[in-house]
Amino acid sequence: MNDTITLQIESLTHDGRGLARAHGDAISISGSAPAGGRASGRTRNRGTVVFVTGGLPGQTVRARITRRKSSFCEAEMLEVLQDAPRSAPPACTHHGDCGGCPLQTMPYDMQLQWKRRIALDAMSRIGGLDAGLVESLFTSVLPSPALKQYRNKMELAFAGSGTEGDPLILGLRRRNGRGVVSVPQCALLPAAARDIVRMAADLAAQSGLPAHTPRDQARYRQAPQEDTAHHGKPDGKGRRGSRPARRAPANSIAAAAMAAEAVQNNGFWRFLVLRRGLSADLRTPGWWALCITSPGSHEEQEKVRTVGQKLLQSFPALAGFIHEERASEDALAQGQKRIASLDRTGAHNPASARFWQPLGGRHFALDAASFFQVNTAAAQVLADTALGMLKRHVSQESPALLDLYCGVGAPGLLMADRCGRLLGLEQDAKAVALAQANAAAMGFTHCSYVAGDAAQRLDRLAPAHENYWHPTETWDAVLVDPPRAGLAPRALNALLRLNAHTILYVSCNPATLARDATRLRGAYRLVEMAAVDLFPHTPHVECLTLWQSL
Numbered sequence: 117m118n119d120t121i122t123l124q125i126e127s128l129t130h131d132g133r134g135l136a137r138a139h140g141d142a143i144s145i146s147g148s149a150p151a152g153g154r155a156s157g158r159t160r161n162r163g164t165v166v167f168v169t170g171g172l173p174g175q176t177v178r179a180r181i182t183r184r185k186s187s188f189c190e191a192e193m194l195e196v197l198q199d200a201p202r203s204a205p206p207a208c209t210h211h212g213d214c215g216g217c218p219l220q221t222m223p224y225d226m227q228l229q230w231k232r233r234i235a236l237d238a239m240s241r242i243g244g245l246d247a248g249l250v251e252s253l254f255t256s257v258l259p260s261p262a263l264k265q266y267r268n269k270m271e272l273a274f275a276g277s278g279t280e281g282d283p284l285i286l287g288l289r290r291r292n293g294r295g296v297v298s299v300p301q302c303a304l305l306p307a308a309a310r311d312i313v314r315m316a317a318d319l320a321a322q323s324g325l326p327a328h329t330p331r332d333q334a335r336y337r338q339a340p341q342e343d344t345a346h347h348g349k350p351d352g353k354g355r356r357g358s359r360p361a362r363r364a365p366a367n368s369i370a371a372a373a374m375a376a377e378a379v380q381n382n383g384f385w386r387f388l389v390l391r392r393g394l395s396a397d398l399r400t401p402g403w404w405a406l407c408i409t410s411p412g413s414h415e416e417q418e419k420v421r422t423v424g425q426k427l428l429q430s431f432p433a434l435a436g437f438i439h440e441e442r443a444s445e446d447a448l449a450q451g452q453k454r455i456a457s458l459d460r461t462g463a464h465n466p467a468s469a470r471f472w473q474p475l476g477g478r479h480f481a482l483d484a485a486s487f488f489q490v491n492t493a494a495a496q497v498l499a500d501t502a503l504g505m506l507k508r509h510v511s512q513e514s515p516a517l518l519d520l521y522c523g524v525g526a527p528g529l530l531m532a533d534r535c536g537r538l539l540g541l542e543q544d545a546k547a548v549a550l551a552q553a554n555a556a557a558m559g560f561t562h563c564s565y566v567a568g569d570a571a572q573r574l575d576r577l578a579p580a581h582e583n584y585w586h587p588t589e590t591w592d593a594v595l596v597d598p599p600r601a602g603l604a605p606r607a608l609n610a611l612l613r614l615n616a617h618t619i620l621y622v623s624c625n626p627a628t629l630a631r632d633a634t635r636l637r638g639a640y641r642l643v644e645m646a647a648v649d650l651f652p653h654t655p656h657v658e659c660l661t662l663w664q665s666l
């Protein structure tokens with residue numbers, strides 16, 4: 117049985133891995149049975165599917181098999197033996213180690229073509245839509261106006277115990293998913309931000325506190341990981357205490373306490389999230405740093421404050437330093453408790469976490485922890501495309517618009533002057549308050565926002581039983597923009613019960629969009645599909661689908 121194999125990469129998967137096929141006895145799967153021997157009919161004729169991390173279509177690579185399943189294998193690329201017929205020089209010196217921009221050696225026009233292919237395949241294979249129909253509706257992916265330094269937000273992870281052989285670093289997830297790599301020359305980061313990152317890493321190292329390493333995640337069953345820069349070390353050794361992890365008790369309160377204790381004992385520094393935006397005068401650009409740590413003692417919190425104050429002193433472009441703690445034992449770059457919010461003078465000032473992003477000729481107020489599209493210029497393309505679709509298909513005079521998963525109100529508020537009323541639903545209460553403030557600042561009095569889980573809130577808007585006490589409102593159009601997981605079944609059921617004439621479903625994950633499309637197409641017809649590249653050099657693509665009731 118050979119673990120190293122030569123493969124020709126045929127295509128790209130939605131998660132950015134190369135797809136190859138191994139033929140004959142080239143590899144063994146399912147407990148050493150040769151590929152083609154025990155495999156299904158499909159794999160028997162066409163070879164065993166191998167998903168290759170780091171491999172791109174057209175390349176011939178040497179790869180190591182890392183996992184064998186009954187119908188496919190996983191591998192990691194070791195070396196490119198022959199480049200793809202068309203390739204581009206890497207845009208970043210960290211290409212090869214860093215997992216941030218895996219497509220950067222693919223010419224940009226090809227990146228867009230593959231993204232289109234990924235979305236098309238998902239809609240026909242998973243969504244069950246007619247492939248010819250989707251091909252004819254969805255002709256291209258709209259490019260990002262900027263290909264370098266396009267991000268207004270970077271999530272960097274701390275790693276390392278701070279000991280001699282394992283220094284504390286601040287960087288991005290490694291290409292092979294194992295740990296974090298320092299990226300001092302990252303092509304996504306402008307020079308000013310690189311300097312902030314370098315100094316933050318040095319100051320954190322000087323604190324003497326180790327980075328947090330998620331440990332024993334399965335045992336504590338925390339929230340699933342979404343987009344994050346960090347993957348913990350597999351051995352997960354911590355330095356803040358050396359007690360071994362105990363088995364989680366059945367009692368959930370005790371389990372939560374144990375999870376918090378495990379975090380306490382498993383390192384401190386977690387993430388530095390850098391955000392770029394406009395200060396209160398709406399003209400001065402600046403940076404905001406959100407530092408996420410494990411829960412700490414007063415002394416540890418003071419160390420973070422000192423790091424923040426030194427950064428604010430050294431970088432006039434840094435307008436705020438916010439410290440949040442995360443107690444959950446996972447690798448999400450989201451704080452759960454705000455500890456401090458320092459302004460340029462280094463003093464605690466809650467307003468220092470506020471900044472603004474331009475979109476559609478308006479300004480949206482955000483908190484350092486709020487969601488906003490990370491590529492400002494491409495977000496404009498996305499908003500223009502979304503508004504164009506709604507204008508073409510919402511025929512009512514002053515339509516009632518429901519903005520589901522509305523964040524701080526973008527891009528729904530750009531449609532507000534055409535609407536009779538607008539209601540936004542959003543889980544993050546802080547974002548809801550900001551959406552209300554944004555609507556008020558834009559002079560809209562017919563827009564309201566409600567905080568809560570979309571599924572629960574939708575159930576109230578679309579009662580399952582006729583004698584339900586809550587009055588039913590009708591909605592002409594619904595703008596749906598969920599996180600990567602797509603719509604929960606309960607949310608999808610309630611959305612269908614609303615009977616809105618038009619649904620615009622915006623999605624950052626073609627696979628979950630396609631899954632939800634299987635339900636939508638029972639009551640709606642897909643009339644337009646478009647996509648925008650918000651994340652050049654990555655496999656991600658933002659899709660827009662416009663549905664009209666049958």
Ligand SMILES: C[S@@+](CC[C@H](N)C(=O)[O-])C[C@H]1O[C@@H](n2cnc3c(N)ncnc32)[C@H](O)[C@@H]1O
Nearest residue numbers: 487521522523526542543544569570597598599
């Ligand atoms: C992709 S973002 C879209 C936000 C906004 N439309 C925009 O473009 O800025 C998804 C939003 O859904 C929110 N969210 C996540 N899960 C939710 C849930 N179960 N119920 C309501 N909102 C949720 C997130 O907080 C986030 O603001």
